[in-house]
Amino acid sequence: MTFDWRPTLKRRTRAxxxxxxxxxxxxxxxxxxxxxxxxxxxxxxxSRQQMRTIDAPAKRxxxxxxxxxxxxxxxxxxxxxxxxxxxxNPDEVAAKLCAALADCKHNERQALADRLRRxxxxxxxxxxxxxxxxxxxxxxxxxxIGFIKESRRFYPNKELAAHLVGYVxxxxxxxxxxESAYDTQIRGKPGTVLIQTDARRHAFSRTERPPTAxxxxxxxxxxYLQHVAERELHAxxxxxxxxxxxxxxxxxxxxxxxxxxxxxxxxxxxxxxSQENERRNRAVQDLYEPGSTFKVVxxxxxxxxxxxxxxxxxxxxxxxxxxxxxxxxxxxxxxVISFVDVLVKxxxxxAIKIGFKVGTERLGRYVExxxxxxxxxxxxxxxxxxxxxxPEKWTDSALxxxxxxxxxxVTPLQMVTAVSSVxxxxxxxxxxxxxxxxxxxxxxxVQPKVVRRTINADTAAILxxxxxxxxxxxxxxxxxxxxxxxAGKTGTSRKLVGGRYSHSEYNASFVGFLPSRKPAVAIIVxxxxxxSSAGYYGGAVSAPIFKRIAEAALRYLGVPPTLNPAAPVxxxxxxxxxxxxxxxxxAAEPVVSLIADGPADALPDLxxxxxxxxxRTLVKLGLGARVSGDGFVVSQxxxxxxxxxxxxxxRLVLDRSPVRRRPGGASQP
Amino acid sequence: xxxxxxxxxxxxxxxxxxxxxxxxxxxxxxxxxxVAGFLVVVLLFSAWQHFELLRHGYQVEELQRERAxxxxxxxxxxxxxxxxxxxxxxEALAIGKLHLVAPARDEAIVLERVVPAxxxxxxxxxxx
Numbered sequence: 009m010t011f012d013w014r015p016t017l018k019r020r021t022r023a024x025x026x027x028x029x030x031x032x033x034x035x036x037x038x039x040x041x042x043x044x045x046x047x048x049x050x051x052x053x054x055s056r057q058q059m060r061t062i063d064a065p066a067k068r069x070x071x072x073x074x075x076x077x078x079x080x081x082x083x084x085x086x087x088x089x090x091x092x093x094x095x096x097n098p099d100e101v102a103a104k105l106c107a108a109l110a111d112c113k114h115n116e117r118q119a120l121a122d123r124l125r126r127x128x129x130x131x132x133x134x135x136x137x138x139x140x141x142x143x144x145x146x147x148x149x150x151x152x153i154g155f156i157k158e159s160r161r162f163y164p165n166k167e168l169a170a171h172l173v174g175y176v177x178x179x180x181x182x183x184x185x186x187e188s189a190y191d192t193q194i195r196g197k198p199g200t201v202l203i204q205t206d207a208r209r210h211a212f213s214r215t216e217r218p219p220t221a222x223x224x225x226x227x228x229x230x231x232y233l234q235h236v237a238e239r240e241l242h243a244x245x246x247x248x249x250x251x252x253x254x255x256x257x258x259x260x261x262x263x264x265x266x267x268x269x270x271x272x273x274x275x276x277x278x279x280x281x282s283q284e285n286e287r288r289n290r291a292v293q294d295l296y297e298p299g300s301t302f303k304v305v306x307x308x309x310x311x312x313x314x315x316x317x318x319x320x321x322x323x324x325x326x327x328x329x330x331x332x333x334x335x336x337x338x339x340x341x342x343x344v345i346s347f348v349d350v351l352v353k354x355x356x357x358x359a360i361k362i363g364f365k366v367g368t369e370r371l372g373r374y375v376e377x378x379x380x381x382x383x384x385x386x387x388x389x390x391x392x393x394x395x396x397x398x399p400e401k402w403t404d405s406a407l408x409x410x411x412x413x414x415x416x417x418v419t420p421l422q423m424v425t426a427v428s429s430v431x432x433x434x435x436x437x438x439x440x441x442x443x444x445x446x447x448x449x450x451x452x453x454v455q456p457k458v459v460r461r462t463i464n465a466d467t468a469a470i471l472x473x474x475x476x477x478x479x480x481x482x483x484x485x486x487x488x489x490x491x492x493x494x495a496g497k498t499g500t501s502r503k504l505v506g507g508r509y510s511h512s513e514y515n516a517s518f519v520g521f522l523p524s525r526k527p528a529v530a531i532i533v534x535x536x537x538x539x540s541s542a543g544y545y546g547g548a549v550s551a552p553i554f555k556r557i558a559e560a561a562l563r564y565l566g567v568p569p570t571l572n573p574a575a576p577v578x579x580x581x582x583x584x585x586x587x588x589x590x591x592x593x594x595a596a597e598p599v600v601s602l603i604a605d606g607p608a609d610a611l612p613d614l615x616x617x618x619x620x621x622x623x624r625t626l627v628k629l630g631l632g633a634r635v636s637g638d639g640f641v642v643s644q645x646x647x648x649x650x651x652x653x654x655x656x657x658x659r660l661v662l663d664r665s666p667v668r669r670r671p672g673g674a675s676q677p
Numbered sequence: 678x679x680x681x682x683x684x685x686x687x688x689x690x691x692x693x694x695x696x697x698x699x700x701x702x703x704x705x706x707x708x709x710x711x712v713a714g715f716l717v718v719v720l721l722f723s724a725w726q727h728f729e730l731l732r733h734g735y736q737v738e739e740l741q742r743e744r745a746x747x748x749x750x751x752x753x754x755x756x757x758x759x760x761x762x763x764x765x766x767x768e769a770l771a772i773g774k775l776h777l778v779a780p781a782r783d784e785a786i787v788l789e790r791v792v793p794a795x796x797x798x799x800x801x802x803x804x805x
Contacts, residue, residue, distance in 0.1 A: 078759040164759035212734035235764035
């Protein structure tokens with residue numbers, strides 16, 4: 009009998025099919041459950057595991073001087089953090105960390121241990137540590153301790169221009185100076201980065217909204233001039249045993265502040281270690297009664313309004329004047345002196361008599377015209393506007409006080425701005441500290457702004473002559489620099505201490521410009537409370553500091569002497585392209601250390617420069633460039649020395665055999 | 678009577694039968710193989726692409742990290758250069774270590790430079 013296997017096979021096949029169908033149904037069901045029912049939940053969980061969103065903080069823009077030298081920049085620094093829930097013994101960990109960190113005292117260790125004891129997900133150990141500190145903590149290999157990168161601001165020149173540049177807080181927000189005034193532009197905009205990671209948390213794909221880097225701010229100051237101003241001011245303050253002082257160098261034609269020094273100063277890299285007194289920018293925040301330097305305003309009003317000719321003789325006998333119950337004295341009885349000598353000898357009696365002739369209304373108008381009583385620059389948001397009484401409220405005593413520079417509160421920046429307007433022929437130019445802003449690889453130049461005309465050019469010329477006499481034969485002989493004509497005015501004023509004028513505390517100042525007939529710079533030096541054998545007068549205390557600063561500035565700027573100057577050097581053009589420059593080719597150069605270049609508002613000589621350098625120079629000047637050939641610049645159109653006009657396109661022809669530079673061109677400071 | 682059983686054995690010889698090749702079926706077969714091969718290649722290409730994308734993703738991430746690190750090093754070096762070039766430091770070194778002194782007033786003369794204008798292009802002088 010044969011066994012019929014077919015029904016058995018059929019049954020088993022059916023059973024297997026049913027089982028397979030059931031298995032498939034379960035699988036499909038589970039799939040449907042995961043893919044449909046729990047779709048949203050699982051997608052979210054996957055995203056959480058695979059995707060990481062990281063904030064990409066924007067780098068703060070740099071702050072550079074007028075020659076592109078870095079004054080403030082940001083680099084990444086390590087911040088040490090802890091995950092307290094992963095730390096077993098907070099006290100032990102805190103002790104180890106504290107030993108590895110610099111300057112960790114008992115209090116900080118205690119505070120750190122307290123933070124680690126709190127069962128939180130995150131706690132800072134110390135922010136923005138040095139690379140050495142990071143290395144020391146790293147080798148400890150502690151559980152629950154990690155590192156993150158944060159941007160940290162550095163000021164490579166430390167105290168240099170600290171008051172002007174300012175400083176930033178731990179969260180990179182500007183807290184002072186330009187850092188604060190231009191914070192929104194320097195800060196930039198943060199972005200976000202969406203990173204896809206694998207099971208090992210290794211990133212393999214990213215989508216980013218990149219951060220917008222902060223703008224770079226180019227200041228008007230020159231690093232070297234700033235250094236000179238700070239060096240000489242510091243020395244002057246120390247020599248005179250003074251409480252502090254300021255020195256400002258300004259280009260009187262453009263209002264550009266070339267240097268602004270304030271003493272005492274601080275290191276912005278460690279601003280927390282400094283006192284509030286050190287961080288205060290005295291040049292724009294401190295008010296002082298200018299004293300005799302203000303007589304320039306009184307004299308301006310008298311000359312401009314033709315109240316009295318400068319040849320007028322004024323009787324200052326007997327060296328004092330009575331205004332009501334008040335008596336104002338001169339240092340000496342000068343007798344009958346001319347209008348000019350009132351300023352030259354700095355006679356208070358003479359100034360009061362001129363002031364009375366000018367009158368309240370007119371003098372008040374000139375005080376306002378010269379920019380006193382209101383902020384003069386937009387680059388210093390914390391600038392003190394000064395104190396000027398409304399002229400209608402002036403009594404005779406007040407008019408007398410204002411005429412000789414009392415009863416008005418001014419800042420050194422206001423004073424030098426006012427004198428700059430005399431230097432430039434009568435225009436009040438807004439002083440500014442920002443020269444240009446670099447945004448999206450473009451340079452936006454801040455144009456000079458003439459606020460108003462203070463006096464006409466003739467009055468300015470007369471005043472310049474009088475101020476020259478002050479230096480030549482008056483109270484400021486200590487400011488003389490052989491070879492240069494200097495116009496200036498000294499000032500000495502008693503300080504108000506406890507609501508009364510002190511007999512021991514003075515402000516000594518000197519403000520002037522030079523060369524007086526073609527001014528390159530205007531400089532003010534104010535010294536607060538000098539106490540030395542030199543005395544307390546502006547002519548003895550501030551004028552020598554002015555002289556030292558001015559001498560270095562003139563040499564640095566290449567300003568030739570105005571009195572008995574050496575014969576100008578006639579520089580021949582050299583268009584022989586066939587000659588290659590050699591080390592000895594400079595033999596024909598004149599034996600001088602410095603040679604004055606063309607005016608700053610003229611196209612520079614780009615010949616001999618590489619294409620990159622030449623284009624960079626042109627872009628900095630706001631000009632376009634069209635380049636042909638390769639190698640070095642052999643010719644340019646417009647020619648060197650041509651006046652600068654915004655938007656001009658300069659054609660540069662390059663060649664492999666470079667043209668020889670003009671003698672002295674390379675030694676330009 | 679006992680049942681009679683017998684079997685007929687017939688010797689069937691099919692050697693002379695020649696299997697005829699079905700051309701149409703053969704074509705179909707090769708077509709199917711071709712399509713399957715193509716699909717496999719497409720699948721492999723797609724997989725290769727996917728893995729290459731992943732590999733490049735890792736590479737791009739690595740390069741971006743390297744670039745960020747290099748940029749940071751560059752910034753640090755620039756900061757160091759600027760710190761070393763600080764006028765205060767340079768002056769201290771010049772005076773203290775090299776014993777240099779600032780030039781006196783008579784030692785540094787600033788001369789005015791006068792550059793004559795080019796002669797007109799078509800003059801006799803210019804042609805010489």
